[in-house]
Amino acid sequence: MAFDFLVPVHDKLLAHCELLPLQALGNKIHKHTERKGLPVLANASFAIIGVNESRNAFEKKTEGLNLSAIRLQLYKLMMGNWNGTIVDLGDIEEGEEVNDTYFVVKEIIAELLEENIVAIVIGATQDITYPTYRAFDGLRNMVNLVAVDSRFDFGAEDDLISSHSYMSKIITDKPTNLFNFSNLGYQSYFCAQEEIDLMERLFFDAYRLGEISSDIGLAEPVLRDANIVSIDLRAVKASEISMSENFSPNGFTGKEICAIARYAGISDKVNVFGVYESDNTPQAYQLIAQILWYFIEGHNYRVLESPFINSEDFTKFIVPTDDEDLIYYKSNLTSRWWVEVPTILTSHNKSNSSALLPCMEQDYYDACNQIIPERWFKAYKKGFN
Numbered sequence: 001m002a003f004d005f006l007v008p009v010h011d012k013l014l015a016h017c018e019l020l021p022l023q024a025l026g027n028k029i030h031k032h033t034e035r036k037g038l039p040v041l042a043n044a045s046f047a048i049i050g051v052n053e054s055r056n057a058f059e060k061k062t063e064g065l066n067l068s069a070i071r072l073q074l075y076k077l078m079m080g081n082w083n084g085t086i087v088d089l090g091d092i093e094e095g096e097e098v099n100d101t102y103f104v105v106k107e108i109i110a111e112l113l114e115e116n117i118v119a120i121v122i123g124a125t126q127d128i129t130y131p132t133y134r135a136f137d138g139l140r141n142m143v144n145l146v147a148v149d150s151r152f153d154f155g156a157e158d159d160l161i162s163s164h165s166y167m168s169k170i171i172t173d174k175p176t177n178l179f180n181f182s183n184l185g186y187q188s189y190f191c192a193q194e195e196i197d198l199m200e201r202l203f204f205d206a207y208r209l210g211e212i213s214s215d216i217g218l219a220e221p222v223l224r225d226a227n228i229v230s231i232d233l234r235a236v237k238a239s240e241i242s243m244s245e246n247f248s249p250n251g252f253t254g255k256e257i258c259a260i261a262r263y264a265g266i267s268d269k270v271n272v273f274g275v276y277e278s279d280n281t282p283q284a285y286q287l288i289a290q291i292l293w294y295f296i297e298g299h300n301y302r303v304l305e306s307p308f309i310n311s312e313d314f315t316k317f318i319v320p321t322d323d324e325d326l327i328y329y330k331s332n333l334t335s336r337w338w339v340e341v342p343t344i345l346t347s348h349n350k351s352n353s354s355a356l357l358p359c360m361e362q363d364y365y366d367a368c369n370q371i372i373p374e375r376w377f378k379a380y381k382k383g384f385n
Helices: 011-017 067-076 098-114 126-134 166-172 193-201 209-214 216-224 254-266 282-299 361-368 374-383
Strands: 046-051 086-092 118-123 143-148 178-186 205-208 228-232 272-276 314-319 326-331 337-342 354-359
Touching: 011 067, 046 067, 046 098, 046 282, 067 282, 086 098, 098 118, 098 126, 118 126, 118 282, 126 143, 126 166, 126 228, 126 272, 143 254, 166 178, 178 209, 178 216, 178 374, 193 205, 205 209, 205 216, 209 216, 209 254, 216 254, 216 354, 228 254, 254 272, 254 282, 272 282, 314 361, 326 354, 326 361, 337 361, 337 374, 354 374
Parallel strands: 046 086, 046 118, 118 272, 143 178, 143 228, 178 205, 228 272
Antiparallel strands: 314 326, 326 337, 337 354
């Protein structure tokens, strides 16, 4: 059983929790301990897992990620007005081979998915996103992945999988479950033109750092449709997290990355939330803890709604355009917007139907001015390929 490979939370952390206020997360999270074993998963909303696998790091790391230090900062934070139960399953250490680690990650995430528990992964390197994606095999036909990253991580064709090339493996490996990939925060000088062209050819979505920073709300509709969210902390500016050469002077602020995490939590589709590529610095530990806090906070405000299910809670707008009518829906409860995307019978879509694409209110106004939203056009093209 894959859960047998989990290493318990360190005893020093348990001792520290006894010194924390009763309201602190360290006294609210059910932890995997040496003495008591694994916590009961029944009725759990979140499961925290550390993955200390770094052999596929693009920049070779001299030391593993200090997962206990990250936990210490998380445990210090105060519990919000939350209803969900949080369990900390401990850590997955390096297997004999990297693929052994991947296998354990895949099996544990798959079990959590079957139990409808949201997996929160703290990983040394972002290639761990690959086994979390593979965990959906046999459980879900198509998967939407959102990466918060300054790069696309496609790598060269002959690249072995690494933290800078894992996306190539996700795209090419069978079974191909990836329906859409979205990048939030790429920085053009880190991305080859061939990678940008590939994103266009595959009808994937990409948003430059400047776009998201100027309007953080642009991230919400993208994250609303995600099943997996993978955050590369190198998308955060160096001054916010670490002064090492692996981090760039440009990137998201701590406030912006926490807002993105909260949007991810609000999404009712996100099943796996991962944070990767940290340096071992006190500031980084605190930022990761706060990112996780905001994700859990967002989850508490999830609203399960769909115009196709509870249509009486939505206002429908029909916008005639030169090519066809665009049908928009606005939630009367949350004021969120969706637009219909017509699809046909394809390998991605098993019936002739319409899909719903999360969007912004501005997309509706643009359509009224005969400006077709780019995300709608890409989704439309994908449905007919």
